[in-house]
Amino acid sequence: MNEISVNHLLGIQNLTEKDFDLIFNTASQFKEVINRPIKKVPSLRDLTIANLFFENSTRTKLSFELAEKRLSADVINFSTSQSSIKKGETLVDTVNNILAMKVDMIVIRHPHAGSAKFLSQNVNSQIINAGDGAHEHPTQALLDCFSLRERLGDLKGKHIAIIGDIIHSRVAISNIFALKALGAEVMICGPKSLLPKYAESMGVNVEIDLIKALRWCDAVNMLRVQNERMNINYFPSTREYSKLYGLTNEKIQSIRKPITILHPGPINRGVEITSEVADSENAIILDQVENGVAIRMAVIYLLASKIKNISSA
Amino acid sequence: MLDRVLLDELKINVLLNRLSCQLLEFHGDFTNTLLIGLQPRGIYLLDRIVELLKNEYGIKDVKVGKLDTTFYRDDFRRSKKIHFAKATELNFEVEGRKIVLIDDVLYTGRSIRAALTAIDYYGRPSIIELLVLIDRRFSRHLPIQPDYLGVQIDAIEGDKVRVEWRPEKRSDCVYIEKES
Structure with a gap:
């Protein structure tokens, strides 16, 4: 089996048959993890993930945050109601400012279709689409x-x-x-x-x-x-x-x-x-x-495995 | 690649019997013992040892588990080799138990370190021991040594030690693959 073929999860359309197998197999193992007494693994302890929610969400946001924490990543949360977007900052500026704080991965939900793809083309980070308008989830x-x-x-x-x-x-x-x-x-x-x-x-x-x-x-x-x-x-x-x-x-x-x-x-x-x-x-x-957490852990884990900024031991 | 046979079926059988006897000596009737095979290759060795303990040495109740250490590895995002998670099946409490980790080849010791971390997430066993069929000595990156050992071998970096088991392969055999 190879690694996941995409660098960002922008939509389902970009995934290959092997990607589906890989995500489902990995999620099965994470489902076992989240049913243990201690529901965590240390895999992502050196990564930071930002959850940028420009649109209301309860379940998806909680599910992503839990998945990230179960993988031991550091998590920062952002939602429009508390942000400088209201002061006129552009999406790219907002995200680049967050990335300047050394964030490795972005989970974004946005009311406009294509915003996740736009970000993937304009900022240097891995992007996971948590819902973009009426486009994809x-x-x-x-x-x-x-x-x-x-x-x-x-x-x-x-x-x-x-x-x-x-x-x-x-x-x-x-x-x-x-x-x-x-x-x-x-x-x-x-x-x-x-x-x-x-x-x-x-x-x-x-x-x-x-x-x-x-x-x-x-x-x-x-x-x-x-x-x-x-x-x-x-x-x-x-x-x-x-x-x-x-x-x-x-x-x-x-x-x-x-x-x-x-x-x-x-x-x-x-x-x-x-x-x-x-x-x-x-x-x-x-x-x-329940499966939402396992699937999100799998997606984050598989994408994170492609962040290879650490030289081989 | 050139393959050389390190151990044939007869020798492996002798080693498996010896390892089983050593386990019997220290674990008695295995009431408080949990044998854990490490994924992906250690589970075959686990199966063979359990088979011997049950059929040859009359131990009726052996508690076993399988442990995958992928998510606990220290080479995530560092290694060129990609590891894929396999099933973990630990249906017994580890708290207070005597645990024997079972793997086919001990090389750098990093997989065993990952297994120790993984076990820690399940609870606090009274003892954790290590059983391996092959020990590639002088290759360790960490202070980890086996408690039950089949055979020690010398292999240089780049060599690969491959353990094959029936019924997956035609016979039990340990090969060393040397780069040609």
Whole structure:
């Protein structure tokens, strides 16, 4: 096996099949580590990682920070609300100032698509994209696929449906790339107004009937309606959306087969998924959260192994 | 590369029996002992020793584990060789136990140092010992010596010692690869 082929994790599209294997295998070992009484390894004790969150996040930020700490890296956190961005500083200036403090790796979340790539081209550090606008969220897709593989085995030929607000979802895009790279068949389903026009060009099936999508799939990834990214009304009412696209026990029972249920969080209980379903045996939502730390440890560890500024002993 | 046979199946078998007897002498019925094979190659030696202890010497209950030291290595970001993590399976408490680390070849001692650090993250054993099949003497970077030793050999830097086991290979054999 070779080292990971990329210097930055900007998106799923850049990863090779071998990269997926490497990330998943490494994450499996880290999952064992985080279930030990002492959940740490000393691998990154001489590295510093900056988490730059230009957009709100709870789960992803905590998950990255925990992953970094479990690897013994030093961590600094930055969020826009407390920063000089508000004083007019550019992104590159902000990041270069942070790098001048001898930071080795940057985890960035930003509301603008392409910001992680822009940074990778303009600053001298390794970049991990923790979500850039409606573009990609690669670690989420990796942890979703890792969790699915734990439940369903090899994803080759498996049917995975992504339901809900696809058009605003970086999780959906990254998942489509990752699932397809792993050989799964993907369907997106939601109201037409929330499905992107280019969907078919991504090689996915498109469906507007939730029951048909459920009948087709082995697992379903329920997305949240991203009201914060909507400047117009995409559907008449939350009640109507929930009636047509909310996952309920009745709908699952009507298809008479078990399906695995994922949700990237945060869950709007009673809108896209009912509490009953979210807390059911087939939901792997909390596994996703646990695997998130292991996957992020793997990504950080594998990218860090490429920072070779120390001469060979 | 030129391969030379250092130990053939018969000699390895004699060594394995001797090592098992030495373990028996010091660990008795193995009640409080945990044998830990180091990934990736030490686990084969562990399996063979456990097989002998069970089948030839009647020890019914041998506690075993596998330990991968990749994340504890001191050459991360320094070595040209890339190490990939393998499974760690430690299903027994290490606290207060007698631990025997088992590896096929002892060279610089850095893997064993990593293993000692890794064990430290699990708890505080009463004793940690080291069993190796081959000791490449005069090559140590650290003050680490085996407690149970198959055979000592002299090999220069650049030589590679390769241990092969059945059923992965046709027979048990230890080779030394010399750079031609």
